[in-house]
Amino acid sequence: MAGRIPDAFIQDLLARTDIVEVIGARVELKRAGKELKGLSPFTHEKSPSFFVSPVKQMFFDFSAGKSGTVITFLMEYDRLSFVEAVEELALRAGVEVPREGGPSTHVVMDGPLDALAGAQRFFREQLRLNPTAIEYLQRRGVSGDTGKTFGIGYAPDRWDALCDFLKTPEHAVTAGLLIERDKGGVYDRFRNRVMFPIRDTRGRVIAFGGRTLGDDPAKYLNSPETPLFHKGRNLFGLYEAKTATRAALPYLIVVEGYMDVVMLHQFGITEAVATLGTATTRDHLTLLYKATSKVVFCFDGDRAGRSAAWRALEQALPEVHDTRECVFMFLPDGHDPDSLVQEEGADAFRARIDRAPTLTEFLISELSKQVQLGSLDGRAKLAALARPYLGKMREGPLRTLLVDELARITRLSADDVLRMAAPEAPARNAEASAPTATRSSPSAATRAVKAAIQALLEQPALAQRVEQMSLLVQSPAPGIRVLIDALDYFHAHPDAHTAHLVEAWRGTPAGAALQRLMAEPPILSAEDRVREFDDTIQHLAQGGQARRRDDLMEASRERELSAAEIRELGALLKERRPAR
Template identity: 35%
Template sequence: MSLPPGFLDELRTRISLSQIVGRKVTWDMRKSNMAKGDWWAPCPFHQEKSASFHVDDRKGFYYCFGCHAKGDVLTFIKESENTGFMEAVELLAREAGMPMPARDPKAAEKQDHRTQLVQVMEEAVKWFRLQLKTGAAADARAYIAKRGLSDAAVDRWEIGFAPDARQSLLTALIQKGFVADLIVASGVCAKADDGSIYDRFRGRIIFPIRDARGRAISLGGRAMDPNARAKYLNGPETDLFDKGRNLYNHAPAREAAGKGQPLIVAEGYMDVIALSEAGFQATVAPLGTAVTEDQLRLMWRIADEPVIALDGDTAGIRAALRVIDLALPLLEAGKGLRFAVLPPGLDPDDLIKSQGAPAMQKVIDTAQPMVSLLWQRETEGKVFTSPETQAALEARLEALTAQIRDRLIKQRYKKVLGRLTSDLFWSQNGKKSKTPKKKGAWSIKDENGPPMASTKQSLLATPEGQVQDTLREAVVLAACIHHPGLIARFESALERLDFVGHGHDTLRSLILYHQSAPDLHAVLMEQAPLPTETVLLHPHVRITAAISASAPDDAAEHCLAEALARLQADRAHRLEISEAEDDVTGVADEGLTWRVSKAAEARHSAARGPQDAKGESVIAPNGIELDRDELNRARSLHQSIDFTRGGRGGKQ
């Protein structure tokens, strides 16, 4: 639509920029000068504490010295309300009391029709809300109270009730002066085959559905009868309502996301309400359908990386996997998805009621990137120990990444999936075979030569010192997983140690974060299945009896202390040698010699391990029996290492 000359200038003249911006910010009155039209506030477009957002009312422009956002009043409405240009003009014209210019006859007629449909919907919402207060709605009120919603929350969400009567709403709307055809066109009533008109929603709790501009465009209803054909029923597609192009709670979620909250995508109305009431106001839900491309684009207009919160059941996981396939071709730099999978059998409402908002926050904080869930889908529960199965997996991953249109995103996905594939093939082929190898039979380990691309992330391609480090790191991590009660004693050392094994650093972080979890192993298998499985199934870990789940804590503690001490001593020795090589200038240096010798002593001391008075190891062949004095010696050895410099001790 074209606007007549001067219309926008008149619009900007009638509305001051500070008047519009003032609804979104809190002015810093110490810095602002109202008389000069000079206003300052924290920027509404990024999180900050200082007032770096400047509004010049006389010129009608704003500028942020932090994020460099700038523009006029129309730009501000577009950016803050996430609207298009004409929608911003309409909002501002309504605010200024200016009629929009007439459109062509057909467009004007269509707009009038849509306006009338909105009026029908608003009256229907009011009527349903009144019905919730009647005696017929006693069971509905009891159900709402059982779900933990207060009267204030019911009013906030405009929840109503549809009596189980054929034409109650129809009669009420006709009495308001609406014609039957318009009522049917709005979707609140339907026409039967015999031409009679009946209420579409009957015996249901009603949830109004509003668009991004806050207009009522449809309704959702939850059946009170457990035997109803559909538990949830949405209004039909109309000139106002397109299920695949709208989101439940769109406008409030957009505003909350603009203030820094993560955008959460839940499954249904009650999940959105429960999350919002618990403090997660930036929550939306699709409307009775699987997530569509248009809804994904709407989400990305609100936030760059929405969190898909899914029920921890089979249906929830299936829904997540469908979203992955839908999103792959649409990915762009900076636009992605994260997936928060709830505990089995729980939805967000259940989790918040049983464990509180902090439990839900923890689920959101540990949401996985999309590539992790994609990898899990393609590999979970499968074995890739033959060239054929490995080739099949690589072909499948190649086909999936080929769907990504963005060149840079495609490259990153290929790199991440390639690294995961290499690690998986190595870990599964590295297991001991249960079937004895026949004499002369071929083995993957029989092939020598330089590391191939598929093994460059494995131990076979790492320097000798790093191989030993990686093995000991695996022992440390496995001991923590099987004996989480020891983590607190070694927490400081674990935090400061630089892990070099692939996936070990991530696993260390998760172990420290979830160390108090009732079942640490289960949590790690859910959030980082590949690194966890790789560590626990590593041959070196499996033959170390002292750290097995059945071993006493004393044995595991000794093994953990010894592994940490050896790691630190070896790294300190390598570091001193490396620095000594740099320091040598052709003349012997007594201090240099002393440093290297002390590092070697620490390394040899750690390598000897706990011994008894006769110089024999205290640990029995099964790796379980220990002497208490020698365990204390191991602890002292572990504590003597200076962790602040990667294990370097001695004179500086």
């Protein structure tokens, strides 16, 4: 089993690599002060908003909302996994990627993956030899190029065809390709089916879906849940959608079937993906919104389709915020995406997407069907029906606009609608409403910590000016832990630049916070930044000092302080006295 790549090697690799050289080989850059700028490689912008910082060894794409280290850039631009990006940089630097021994969280399941890759090659070859399967695909309108893009194949109508091809059955059983018999031995799971490989975001085959060519009552059959494959966490066609273009995806269309994805792709609508025989899950939405800011749910226009759309809406409500969008496209009677795009073409299909109702429009429309808006009781009922759905949404502009629209329709005030959405917070209870006000208006302490972290990211050498770490630890300021950890890192690595810290914290909440802070342009000049940083550290240390003093005073009322604690409290009280 392959081990994880040591963190020390990644840090050394970043030190060996110049991000300007790597990106400059792919994007035309021009000098702009201390940075270099160019057109975004991820969008179709006409004025440059893509910047590369040699000092930070970071890139910032304000058009696409992306930023990160040279590793992040290769992952985004070259469609590489993290490991592949590291291996690419190592090859460029002329060094070998080491691996730590023993168990690792970075598991590469070579056996099952090899079995799945072998099965895909086998199914592709069998398709070439089976006229019936070829005729079925031709009748459905699938071209040879499209079949090659998706790796479509055929599973022979035998119980042992794949068994004979795969000489070691244990990995194929783990991968869900073969089934163990009760009395020993194995047999093929898929028989007489057109096979659709299901890939992960790295392009590896992790499962299959098969469409029967016989009279099997199960028209479509998916691989079972395995260590590699979970229906609720994977999407058919996502890898193909992401690799069809280097530009950012304008949206992703969620459809039901394999053939829907395949045919839309063939007509140039390469943004289609399909859930795998299950309803849309929160994990699906996480995958979707990692790839795009807009999700288009495509459903039949009948009652079953609208019920499925409503279930998708309930999953999407907590996920649609900030720049994220979600729309619901309903198909005309008798059509699925496959048949509709063949009948009316790609332009007309995309035009339907442009006219599709948004999440809030669909929500209000469906709830309004359950009431009589012409009556007082009906409008009151609408507000009550909307309450649980408002409760699922995050605070932000979309929720505010939905509240305003509900207020307009029900003729209530926006405050009344909000009050109904949060009945546990009494309207006249000032203490209960205070946390909400605090969340919407960051405190001075929060702003101070944020400014200190931003200054540190601009000039990591500032960490060497901080000596009161023990007092900072005592500070109650929100976000202080991120600041302390960043200071600790730059104390331990005095030659490190910002990219080293970002890479060290990759995949953590603190790392995500850094990404957001770095996306904001610095407000202060270098000189003002140092002064602001020093003042903030001093203020936070004083707050920590006061917190420690109060804690010791409180402890002295409940127990006898140790000799060391008494000396510490005495020193803290002495420091608090004003000078005479």
